Amino acid sequence: MKISDWLEEKMAEGMDVSRIxxxxEMSYDQAPILDPERxxxxxxxxILPYR
Incomplete structure (x- = not known):
């Protein structure tokens, strides 16, 4: 299950997810692989917001 799906379920149950x-078991065991181009x-x- 994706974290976003889990959060949506909790919100549907009426929970405040801002500080949940x-x-x-939903956390990563290691850092995600980063895309260098991204x-x-x-x-x-x-750095260059006005191009």
């Missing part, structure tokens, strides 16, 4: 603790594009948008 995520179950440990990171570069995001960095350029921060």
């Amino acid at each position: 603790n995520m179950p440990s 990171l570069l594009n995001q960095s350029l948008q921060i």
Whole structure:
């Protein structure tokens, strides 16, 4: 189950999810793999916002 789906379920139950603790089984064991091209594009948008 995706975290977003789990949060939507909790909101449907009437829970305030702004400060909810995520179950440990839904957390990552390791950092996600990052896409270098996407990171570069995001960095350029921060550095050069007016192109």
